[in-house]
Amino acid sequence: MTLPASALPVETIPAFLGVNQSATGRVWRDRLDPRGAARALAIAQRYQVPEMLARIIAGRGIDIDAVEDFLDPTIRKLLPDPLTVTEMEAAAKRIADAAARGEKVAIFGDYDVDGATSAALLTWHLRHCGLDPLIHIPDRIFEGYGPNVEAVRGLANRGATLLVTVDCGTTSIEPLAEAKRLGMDVVVIDHHQCGDELPVVDALVNPNRPDDLSGLGHLAAVGLVFVTLVAVNRELRARNFWSDVRPEPNLLDALHHVALGTVADVAALTGLNRAFVAKGLIALRRRDHVGHTALMDVARLSGPPEAWHLGFMLGPRINAGGRIGQADLGVRLLLE
Incomplete structure (x- = not known):
């Protein structure tokens, strides 16, 4: 915040790093009150960080005991037990069943970046399980958001026995009822707000549902898919599914998907999201994922x-596919 120099005497403004006005003479006012300034000083001393960084952290309201996780977030420390999410156990077991039985799984994603990365992450994992899932990303003009009856029927006709919706499905009452009527089991992995009625499905994993106490409502859908796959890996491990021939996939190898979807969906970069993005950026900097590297090259x-x-x-380049009539183009690129 700045004020003209004439509005407030310069000498009444505490200098910030020895400077108290801009080159044009506009006075800088400190957003930190005395208590905030004291917290910034304590942060600087305790964590041995520069004063400017300490003041930024204090200005964001970060508790002094949470500064380490803010500056160096780790998934190991910040990832809770996935089963704290309502119906997560049922979702993990049903997806594990599909892997063990070699079922045809259909993935229905949203057409935005969060939906594309969610679908790509789940597809990547199911391929490691030996499956070849169907992917449907709806056309934003002709189909609109979320599952629709016609698309659900098409997936059933192609042999899908399990439908997993990612970044959508929480409010899709009729289309998911049709999926059940056609004999498909349905797992919803979503983070959008719930309506007055929830769909009748085999598992609805949504930390924003009224009866969920996990505290993960700030996650983007792709982050929630990651948490779900942690539970799926654990379930398959308990069943001795993994072997030397079919090794358990390391989910950390897919954090480039999670970082991209989390940032593009404008999820708050706090807590677990912050760890996802920090580690995902490291993965992207290695430039060893063909699709993402091509995307970075095109973006120069x-x-x-x-x-x-x-x-x-x-993110906008992933979204572009849906605007030129190729809604699944982003997912296909991300899977390269």
Whole structure:
């Protein structure tokens, strides 16, 4: 916040790093009250960080005991037990059943970046399980958001026995009822707000449903898919599904999907989301994923990617497919 120099005497404004006005003479006012300034000083001393960084952290309201997780977030520390999410156990077991039985799984995603990365992440995992899932991303003009009856019938006709919706499905009462009528089991992995009625499905994994106490409502759908796959891996491990011939996939290898979807969906970069993005950016900087590397090359991103690049350079290019009549183009690229 700035004020003209004439509005407030310069000498009444505490200097910030020895400077108290801009080059044009506009006075800088400190957003930190005395208590906030004291917290910033304590942060700087305790964590041995520069004063400017400490003041930024204090200004964001970060508790002094949470500063380490803010500066160096780790998934190992911030990831809760997936089963704290309502109906997560049922979802993990049903997906594990599909892997063990070699079922035909259909993935129905949203047409935005969160939906595309969610579908790509789940597809990547199911392929490691030996499955070849169907993927349907709806046309934003002709189909609109979420599952629709015609698309559900098409997936059933192609032999799908399990329908997994990602980044959609919470309010799709009739289409998911049709899926059940056609004999498909249905798992919903979504983060959108619930309506007055919930769909009747085999598992509805949504931390924003009224009866969920997991505290993960800030996750993007792709982050929630990651948490779900942690539970699926655990379930398959308990069944001795993994072997030398079919090794358990390391979910950390897919964090580039999670980072891109989380930032592009404008999810708050706090807690687990912050860890997802921090580690996902490291993966992207290695440039060893063909689709993501091609995306960065087209965007003329030669330096190391940062969160800003994901939100304003890479994300919009994934969205572009849906606007030229190829809704699944983003998913196909991400799976390269």
